[in-house]
Amino acid sequence: MLRNIILIGSGNLATQLGNRLVKKGLNIRxxxxxxxxxxxxxxxxxxxxATDxxxxxxxxxxxYIVAVTDAALLATIEQMPKVKGIVVHTAGSLGVDLLIRFNKYGIFYPFQTFSKEREVDFEEVPILIEANKDEVSKELEHFARKISGTVIACDSNQRQQIHLAAVFACNFSNHMYAIADRILKKNNVSFDVMKPLIKETAFKTEFLSPVKAQTGPAIRGDRNVIDKHLAMLDNDDELAVLYSKLSRRIAAFNLKGDKKVD
Incomplete structure (x- = not known):
């Protein structure tokens, strides 16, 4: 049973995960x-x-849970001492073989965005695991089920594809929120007006595929609205290009025969 734990890292994920483990009665040494x-x-x-x-x-x-940035992961692993326990890293985009110098190792990847200031309900967070041995995989699965209701065994390629998809679904969509916020601020409008729309858009994915839930002028082929929006962006060429490319991409999905809703 994995009860005594060393956290390598002190950032957003390490903070949220550490507090969750302690609440579940596990010992962060x-x-x-x-x-x-x-x-x-x-x-x-x-x-x-604590130590540095x-x-x-x-x-x-x-x-040993190595929860550091991707850029720092390899150097951190290389400097760690040889240890008796299982060593896992939490990176979505890096392979399990980075840990090959240890006897027992794997991946423990909580699939969520984390901030120190906002507590996450780990029961709702999928945890993706991978290990170099069957017995290690079983131990990691048992451990993960102590804090999450969804534990998924997947290989490094699958996890990296999930991470790529997450950049589109999370990081890029959040940047779109930032663009919307800037447009609104320039016109003295609070971003709060967007929040019900954002919530409903996310909520619809519980019932519809994202393609079927797509709305807006691009999916309708409404050239008048698209041209008007582009005219409103005539002082920002980069954003106008982005708007055009995204609109064409949305329309291309529809042309492939995917059903839309208005």
Whole structure:
């Protein structure tokens, strides 16, 4: 049973995950961060020991969760000591073989966007797992089910494709919100007016495929509205190009025969 845990990292995911594990009665022994103040801040929340020294990482824990940025992952893994427990990383876009220097290793990828300031309901967060051995996979699945109602075993290619899809669905859509916010602010309108629309758009995916739920001038082929919008963007060539490309892409989906709703 994986009960004694070392957190490598102190960012958004490490903070949310660490607090969730403690609430479920698991023991976070230690928090490592390259910045000692960050390690101490999270360790205080989790009643754990803080360190910024790789040589001080305890080697006899059951599970080591490496929750650092993708850019820092390889260097972090290379500097970690050889440990007895299972080592997992939480990166969606990187393979499991980065951990090959350890005897037992795998992936523990909570599929959600995280912020330190907003608590996430882990029961609703899918956790994607992968491991180098069947017995490790079983241990990780049992562990993951302590904090989430959805645990999915998938290989590195599947997980990376999921991560790619997530960039479109989450990161790019959020940037569209930022563009909308800027347009509204320039015209002294609060972004609050968008929130019911955003909620309904997301809610419809519970019942319809995104293609079938598509609305707007592009899917209707409403050239008059599209041209009017482009004229409104005549002082921002980059945004006008983006609007045109997205409109053409939406129309192309419809031409492939996918059913739309108005």
């Amino acid at each position: 230690q928090v490592f961060s390259r910045t000692l103040a960050n390690a101490e801040e999270l360790a205080e929340q989790l009643n754990a020991y 020294d790789f040589e001080e990482i305890q080697v006899d824990a059951d599970l």
